[in-house]
Amino acid sequence: MEQTFFEFWAQEAIGIVADYFKFATSAFVIYYILLKKPMWFRKVQKKLPKLSDYGRDIMYSMISVLIFATVALLTFYYGEAYLNTYRSIDEYGWVYYGFTWVFMFFIHDTYFYWMHRAMHHPTLFKHVHLVHHKSTNPSPWTAYAFHPIEGLFEAMIVPILAFSIPIHQSAIGLFLLFQIIYNVYGHLGFELYPKNFHKNAVGKYVNTSVAHNLHHDKFHGNYGLYFLIWDRIMGTVRTDYDSTYEATTDAPFYTTSAVE
Numbered sequence: 001m002e003q004t005f006f007e008f009w010a011q012e013a014i015g016i017v018a019d020y021f022k023f024a025t026s027a028f029v030i031y032y033i034l035l036k037k038p039m040w041f042r043k044v045q046k047k048l049p050k051l052s053d054y055g056r057d058i059m060y061s062m063i064s065v066l067i068f069a070t071v072a073l074l075t076f077y078y079g080e081a082y083l084n085t086y087r088s089i090d091e092y093g094w095v096y097y098g099f100t101w102v103f104m105f106f107i108h109d110t111y112f113y114w115m116h117r118a119m120h121h122p123t124l125f126k127h128v129h130l131v132h133h134k135s136t137n138p139s140p141w142t143a144y145a146f147h148p149i150e151g152l153f154e155a156m157i158v159p160i161l162a163f164s165i166p167i168h169q170s171a172i173g174l175f176l177l178f179q180i181i182y183n184v185y186g187h188l189g190f191e192l193y194p195k196n197f198h199k200n201a202v203g204k205y206v207n208t209s210v211a212h213n214l215h216h217d218k219f220h221g222n223y224g225l226y227f228l229i230w231d232r233i234m235g236t237v238r239t240d241y242d243s244t245y246e247a248t249t250d251a252p253f254y255t256t257s258a259v260e
Helices: 005-034 051-077 094-119 122-133 140-144 148-155 157-162 169-186 209-218 229-234 241-248
Strands: none
Touching: 005 051, 005 140, 005 169, 051 140, 051 148, 051 157, 094 122, 094 148, 094 157, 094 169, 094 229, 122 148, 140 169, 148 157, 157 169, 169 209, 209 241
16 A cells, blocks of 8 residues: 555655664763763763753754655655666666665765855854754763754755765665764764774775764864865864874773762
């Protein structure tokens, strides 16, 4: 039986809410409760967000979820006849399937970088992007905490991908799931990549939790999502990134009072 538009929308909303809470809650429980003391040396900012920060982030994230579900409805329900997606991997093969992942990473990271920089225009920042930046010390709950206007721009990556080159339906679904996971990591507040990762041939182009945490703390620089490629091309990598990454991933240290 074909789904009605409301059933489709509700299914999308429930699915996004479930993924958001599943990954954000798991990250919070692991790093903010269970492993807080042994991992404290990898906490970028040696303090915890306030309870009010968590509540605000969750509230705005729920609004963002409704927006994402609506964009998915318009894209995959009403725009189904015009989508450039396909169902059988055999139609293009596994090599092409892998290529579409590279394509999606590049397109999403490029779109996000320039959209994000636009959000830092004084007018847009004051009236829109400031909502996300109220979390100067972000947590996993910050991942989807956007002003509704920014939430709409964030969600537009869905039709951009769906109407671009042929992409397998499972690839889009898994990619969108991955972006939630990486968004949670980016706002985690703890660095998970190994020491000196930021200096090797690959790591210097990867966006880390330290890099994005600095963006929240200082408000400028490190605008990328998955990568620092555009930041390095445009000269927007923060000058304190290397030293902060090194300090965060150096030998363990913490005091009992700091984590209680």
